[in-house]
Amino acid sequence: MTSHLPSGLQGGEEALISEGVLLTRLDTAVGWARKFSLFPYPFATACCAMEYMSLSMSPYDIDRFGALLPRFTPRQADLLMVIGTVTCRQAPILKRVYAQMAEPKWVMSFGACASTGGFYDNYTTLPGIDRIIPVDVYVPGCPPRPESVLDALMALQRKIQHSKQKLFGEVADPT
Numbered sequence: 001m002t003s004h005l006p007s008g009l010q011g012g013e014e015a016l017i018s019e020g021v022l023l024t025r026l027d028t029a030v031g032w033a034r035k036f037s038l039f040p041y042p043f044a045t046a047c048c049a050m051e052y053m054s055l056s057m058s059p060y061d062i063d064r065f066g067a068l069l070p071r072f073t074p075r076q077a078d079l080l081m082v083i084g085t086v087t088c089r090q091a092p093i094l095k096r097v098y099a100q101m102a103e104p105k106w107v108m109s110f111g112a113c114a115s116t117g118g119f120y121d122n123y124t125t126l127p128g129i130d131r132i133i134p135v136d137v138y139v140p141g142c143p144p145r146p147e148s149v150l151d152a153l154m155a156l157q158r159k160i161q162h163s164k165q166k167l168f169g170e171v172a173d174p175t
């Protein structure tokens with residue numbers, strides 16, 4: 001029998017035992033669902049935001065990855081995309097946005113400024129958001145090409161798929 005399993009479920013541990021009946025691990029199925037239903041919160045502060053906007057245009061079509069719809073409240077988002085320069089005065093706001101997101105949640109550092117402070121080597125600019133919040137994936141470039149963002153998104157999806165999935169009532173370590 002030829003199976004037509006979603007790619008995330010082809011791990012050798014799944015079995016299609018009849019039409020409409022699929023055996024898999026709960027962890028695998030939850031990971032597959034989570035990686036293809038990301039809801040980004042764009043914390044956009046500077047010029048990298050132009051590249052972010054282009055991701056939803058037809059040449060790049062981020063909707064193919066299930067990550068198109070931005071949520072403008074952190075309580076409805078699970079992917080924090082930090083896009084652009086973050087100043088020290090903005091740092092407490094970014095920390096609060098991250099804290100308000102529900103578990104499980106992930107963070108993408110979008111571009112050189114968010115990752116390292118970029119060329120702003122001065123006392124007003126945060127030299128990388130990983131000083132204040134955990135980062136799952138970094139996107140290099142000033143600005144990054146949309147292809148780089150999609151590459152980072154796929155890396156994040158692989159990370160989500162292979163993570164131990166937190167289920168009901170489980171919370172992240174308070175770090």
Ligand code: SF4
Binds near residue numbers: 085142
């Ligand atoms: S990385 Fe470059 S394009 Fe992005 S916010 Fe910084 S200066 Fe602007």
